[in-house]
Amino acid sequence: MQVRVRLIGAFRLERFKEKILDYPDGTRVEEIFAQLQIPRRALGTVLINGSHARLDDVLTEGDNLALLPILGGG
Amino acid sequence: MKFQTTDPAANPGGVLYHRCRVDLKSGELVYVEVPCRNLEDVLGGFGRSFQDLAKRKITAAYCDENPLIVNTGLLTGSSAMTGLRTYFSGYSPLKGSQAGLPAAMWSTGSGKFGAKFKWTGLDELIFENRSATPVYVVIKETADGPRVEIKPAEHLLGLSTHDKIMALQQGYDNAHFAVIGQAGENWQQNYMAAVALSTENQLKSKEDKCRFAGRGGMGSLMGYKNILALVAQSSDKLGKLSEAVKQVNLNVVKGGGSARIQPLSRGGGGGTWAAYDVLQEFHAVPLNNFRPQGNDIPEKLFRENVEPDYHIKSEACFRCGITCHNNISEKHADGSKGEFLAKFDYEPLNLLGTNLGIHDAGQAARLIQLGDNYGMDSISLGVTIAYLLAYNQRHPETPILNGATFGDYEKIRALVIQAGEGKLPEIAKGSMRLSESLGETAYAYHVKGLEIPAYQPETNPGYAWAIAGGHMSMATYGLLTREGKSDLDSWVKGITEDKLHIVGFDMIGLCKFFDIAKGIGTQMVVDCLQSEFNLQVSTEAIRAAVRRAFLRGLALEFRQGYQKAEFCLPAEVSENPNPHIKLPNITNPEFVAELEKRVWAIFEPELEGVLD
Numbered sequence: 001m002q003v004r005v006r007l008i009g010a011f012r013l014e015r016f017k018e019k020i021l022d023y024p025d026g027t028r029v030e031e032i033f034a035q036l037q038i039p040r041r042a043l044g045t046v047l048i049n050g051s052h053a054r055l056d057d058v059l060t061e062g063d064n065l066a067l068l069p070i071l072g073g074g
Numbered sequence: 075m076k077f078q079t080t081d082p083a084a085n086p087g088g089v090l091y092h093r094c095r096v097d098l099k100s101g102e103l104v105y106v107e108v109p110c111r112n113l114e115d116v117l118g119g120f121g122r123s124f125q126d127l128a129k130r131k132i133t134a135a136y137c138d139e140n141p142l143i144v145n146t147g148l149l150t151g152s153s154a155m156t157g158l159r160t161y162f163s164g165y166s167p168l169k170g171s172q173a174g175l176p177a178a179m180w181s182t183g184s185g186k187f188g189a190k191f192k193w194t195g196l197d198e199l200i201f202e203n204r205s206a207t208p209v210y211v212v213i214k215e216t217a218d219g220p221r222v223e224i225k226p227a228e229h230l231l232g233l234s235t236h237d238k239i240m241a242l243q244q245g246y247d248n249a250h251f252a253v254i255g256q257a258g259e260n261w262q263q264n265y266m267a268a269v270a271l272s273t274e275n276q277l278k279s280k281e282d283k284c285r286f287a288g289r290g291g292m293g294s295l296m297g298y299k300n301i302l303a304l305v306a307q308s309s310d311k312l313g314k315l316s317e318a319v320k321q322v323n324l325n326v327v328k329g330g331g332s333a334r335i336q337p338l339s340r341g342g343g344g345g346t347w348a349a350y351d352v353l354q355e356f357h358a359v360p361l362n363n364f365r366p367q368g369n370d371i372p373e374k375l376f377r378e379n380v381e382p383d384y385h386i387k388s389e390a391c392f393r394c395g396i397t398c399h400n401n402i403s404e405k406h407a408d409g410s411k412g413e414f415l416a417k418f419d420y421e422p423l424n425l426l427g428t429n430l431g432i433h434d435a436g437q438a439a440r441l442i443q444l445g446d447n448y449g450m451d452s453i454s455l456g457v458t459i460a461y462l463l464a465y466n467q468r469h470p471e472t473p474i475l476n477g478a479t480f481g482d483y484e485k486i487r488a489l490v491i492q493a494g495e496g497k498l499p500e501i502a503k504g505s506m507r508l509s510e511s512l513g514e515t516a517y518a519y520h521v522k523g524l525e526i527p528a529y530q531p532e533t534n535p536g537y538a539w540a541i542a543g544g545h546m547s548m549a550t551y552g553l554l555t556r557e558g559k560s561d562l563d564s565w566v567k568g569i570t571e572d573k574l575h576i577v578g579f580d581m582i583g584l585c586k587f588f589d590i591a592k593g594i595g596t597q598m599v600v601d602c603l604q605s606e607f608n609l610q611v612s613t614e615a616i617r618a619a620v621r622r623a624f625l626r627g628l629a630l631e632f633r634q635g636y637q638k639a640e641f642c643l644p645a646e647v648s649e650n651p652n653p654h655i656k657l658p659n660i661t662n663p664e665f666v667a668e669l670e671k672r673v674w675a676i677f678e679p680e681l682e683g684v685l686d
Contacts, residue, residue, distance in 0.1 A: 008351050008352060008355055009343060009344070009348045009351030009352060010338050010342070010343050010344050010348060010351075012378070013338060039341045041329070042341060042342065042343060044352065044556050045352070045555070045556050045557075045558070047355070050656060051558075052557075052558025066355060068351075068352050068355055068556075069343040069348055069351070069352060070343060070352075070556065071348075071349055071352045071353070071551075071552045071555060071556045072335055072343070072346055072348075072349065072552075072587075072590065
């Protein structure tokens with residue numbers, strides 16, 4: 001299946017901004033996350049098709065996945 | 075502080091703090107060792123000062139009876155990372171109820187002044203009355219304990235925050251400084267003045283890298299009292315780092331709590347600036363007075379779009395490994411660092427940049443720098459100017475003041491300068507007063523008279539219960555955007571249980587980035603108190619003390635005339651919902667009404683007797 005993956009903020013550094021990637025059916029968010037080698041402590045929010053999601057959510061064909069760093073005040 | 079107990083929760087009177095009461099009218103100084111009344115007193119900061127403020131019935135901020143309380147927290151000046159905070163408390167000239175009474179307020183900042191102050195041996199200064207002439211106050215350690223001296227300060231009049239610090243540094247070795255700028259000197263016309271705190275980096279580099287206790291006009295109150303500066307002179311007194319505190323400090327740096335604000339080079343998010351990228355994903359970056367348009371305009375101030383043209387350096391507070399500062403300088407043709415401009419934090423960058431229609435990083439940096447040097451709170455300044463620009467946009471035929479509109483850098487710059495110099499009270503007295511004078515209050519982005527930070531109110535109905543600044547005294551600003559919570563149960567729990575605990579950092583002397591998600595009722599803090607002072611305190615006792623302090627703040631708001639109807643978001647949020655924000659609508663009247671009902675049902679019974 002194909003998933004459009006968008007990386008936000010610092011996650012883009014030395015990776016990419018947005019890509020359409022192929023994954024096996026049943027792939028979970030956390031598998032993609034691990035593959036991208038983003039430090040777990042830096043992950044703030046996962047969005048699937050614009051809605052908040054969890055790392056153990058399963059993706060489906062054509063999903064838009066966005067990975068956002070932690071939001072902080074200042 | 076003196077510790078005659080190891081159990082301060084059960085025996086708070088066994089902990090004594092060293093206070094000096096300064097009568098600015100008579101020059102009398104009274105030093106007292108004060109036994110703590112409760113654990114809030116032991117922890118310090120606003121937990122202590124609000125108990126003292128509650129004893130006074132103040133009807134106007136500028137009166138002899140309104141004190142300026144300067145204190146520290148238990149861990150200020152300790153080995154615990156981020157233990158640098160100083161607190162300034164008093165009744166605010168800026169924040170006030172519709173009944174016309176000033177609200178109790180505190181403001182805090184880092185820099186090294188707080189640690190130096192603590193190392194003099196003093197824990198608290200209470201300034202009574204006002205001086206007839208401008209003075210500065212020196213606190214220094216002596217063989218006989220801490221001593222306070224009042225000195226004439228005419229030579230400091232008219233200087234910026236940075237220039238005052240540079241001038242004082244000439245006369246005081248081994249010292250740090252807390253000063254006001256011209257804004258605070260013009261307290262009659264400026265209610266939003268900040269107190270600037272010197273940093274090691276500033277004293278070494280001579281660049282204007284202060285930290286600020288900005289919120290609520292504590293710099294204006296200091297100006298009213300005719301105190302232009304405080305000098306804390308002491309040797310550094312850092313004890314040997316224990317294994318326990320070393321582990322805590324490692325956790326602060328390597329744990330999840332500070333990840334987002336550490337430098338990009340360490341795998342962090344790159345400071346609070348990174349909030350731009352996250353909020354833009356929801357089209358929730360404030361633009362043109364908090365009206366995001368669903369476009370990509372805010373991206374112009376993304377770090378990736380600023381970095382090619384400016385030199386950006388990650389720097390840190392004294393002994394802090396978090397390294398959250400993003401210091402922006404001009405960049406020479408060869409890529410080397412040019413003139414220092416400003417520190418890019420999310421709040422000032424947005425509120426003096428995108429939210430004013432300013433999308434050029436250099437212009438935003440210059441506005442931040444100007445506001446800092448005049449010594450004004452960047453949040454209140456930016457939000458009030460944004461209101462004016464919105465008013466002028468709505469009244470193109472009859473604009474007010476200099477007719478500035480969104481994006482007009484030169485006119486906005488002129489507004490900042492005039493406000494800083496005390497020539498523009500319309501701006502410098504804040505958005506509540508300006509909007510009421512113009513009869514258009516719906517789009518004035520303040521809550522209870524204090525301007526909100528750069529998180530859209532549509533994402534945070536919790537602003538209504540913040541007691542001293544919208545995001546740093548009620549940490550619900552990420553509950554919808556980051557955590558995706560849009561149900562009532564989560565919001566009630568967030569406001570009444572979890573997120574109020576952020577104010578614990580404004581008691582104990584630590585920066586919120588120590589562990590912003592969990593607060594101070596944690597094993598890390600327990601370990602620090604055990605190691606530094608041999609105090610045995612449970613996480614439950616700490617959390618209970620923080621809750622009592624928060625509730626005292628709420629009770630004080632009611633005591634100062636606030637009505638429940640004033641605990642509300644700007645009317646525009648519900649009257650004209652923004653269709654561009656890509657998040658569930660949790661500020662519609664039905665949701666808010668139910669939230670209010672349930673939150674007050676929990677808080678109200680607890681407010682009974684909390685000020686007794």
